[in-house]
Amino acid sequence: MKYQSRKKAILLLADGTIFYGKSVGDKEGTSFGEVCFNTGMTGYQEIFTDPSYFGQLMVTANVHIGNYGTNENENESDSVKISGLICRNFSYDYSRVDAKESLEDFLNANNLFAISDVDTRALVSYIRDNGAMNAVISTDVDNIEGLKKQLAEVPNMNGLELASKVSTKEPYFFGDENASLKVAALDIGIKRNILRNIASRGVYVKVFPYNATFEEMSAWNPDGYFLSNGPGDPEPLVEAQAVAKEIIKRDLPLFGICLGHQVIAIANGISTFKMHNGHRGINHPVKNLATGKGEITSQNHGFAVDRESAEANTDVEVSHVHLNDHTVAGLKMKNKNCFSVQYHPEASPGPHDSAYLFDQFVANIKKAKLQQA
Template structure:
């Protein structure tokens, strides 16, 4: 049944939109961002990299195919809030387990629909990333502005500790061919699946694990996962990644793991004016010359200037929309990383070869 409860969205610069409530009746805050994907909203909403963000979905209809118990990337809904044009309280997919509206209520997520998302996205594209507040239990804009003023900026915010595993756990195939220690900064389940499918016996460790703990598994390689927040606010993780690289074994980093790898090698990261979020981002592999359509979700990026000044690190992939750094490799070690999500299932699988490349590096190193 459609919800006619009014709701309001207020941006940090005072811009205000009025619409209808979706999900839980309440108030939520976070950095507002937009995702350009046409499908796969459940994978997006459960991705830990989105923790702390209010997300605008630019496709017009959200909720129309419901939710499915197996189409999750974590054990919860990770976004702080949801903004849509049209929200469907009903769903038509026979395999769905329930409605998106009920799913939002289950995980206590607040949202707003029936606003002009095109105008909102154009505004953010022009003004840049900023915080926002959604409320369906308080429509007083002045008090919402006052509450919003207390919300910290994503710049300088460490969030991985809020979403990473607290206990190490293992996943393995029937006949493992290698062992991989994974550092969980906010890992998506499909990263583990992609490793296991290729014969890796995986042990996922909390982000505060020591190198000794990672090595107690006797791994053949290390994986640095994705996650939320500002990589520059994670000095202990940067030091851990530095130790991992110095261990000399193959390393593969994704998204936040890629940024932490760069920082551990003396590169710099910067906050983007607008991040990359969607399943249609064009990447060029500079080693093969091939293009890839990729899934992305990040608000920080490795500084191209700092990379150009570092002779020990190679630029391997570039984002074709804005020429930002999309992949790096160390020239003297079997260590590489990418800014995007090769494991993503919403969208093309153009980049799955990176997992094969990692396993190949492990086999070569073992030999």
């Protein structure tokens, strides 16, 4: 064993339940956040750096974490975005041709506190039954009452605006500046692989901060618009909602993913809600209602669009549904060039069943350009 003196650690849930473990390495620490779990068997680095996970304590359902190391090319943002890691077996040694460093070194470089040796099977089952809630991981195991007091002050994810914490501060470009198409992307927590997927289809992307106005975005004269994934509750994102409303009003090509999907829903007067424990994994079944085909999808969200509210809206149709719980997985406006999905078609990590959605977006843009010609 690399560390003989690892510290005792606990996971304390907001309802008072305690799970026991040990620190990763010989570190002492404490970290707060909403506890959630991801069922993916691979892709831990992409998960940890996904801005959609900002402020969350991540429980990995896979029993082994760290066994294939890390590679900087697999980062989905410029840093780790989860607030802490909870796992069963943490691998200090790793083996993979493309690996550049261990997960331990990667987490240390990002100053992330992690605990292992937790009964994650029992923990995931508990969260599934009792719902996502705030929690704390700590090596301060003799200070339970103090930790409870600090935990009580952590804000609830419901109503929490987090896009400003992860969005770019200044606009930037991605892709080939000589590409034939231009897309303005609103960054409310964007992943790099989304940008790669858009750019690889002959598109030059300009990424704007979360609070950019439609006027600022349209001044670049883009051919289409994109609303990204991201963390937190969509309700407080009034600036992004205003952007979506303006794009829709002008019938410009618009595509939204995850949080962007929820923002588009709200812009259409459709309500959203906080889920019991969310969808987080790389094997979620979705049905495309237009084609009747099933897709295995990558998902990461704790909020969802209210299906009854969506189906009551005469301007919108539900295009995709989640086959496990029948929640809304996609929306399409009937008379506007706008569609969105709740899941992650860039699938980093995950299957590529839904990559066609990027093709659909580009096709919508090209069709709009032909109509304007």
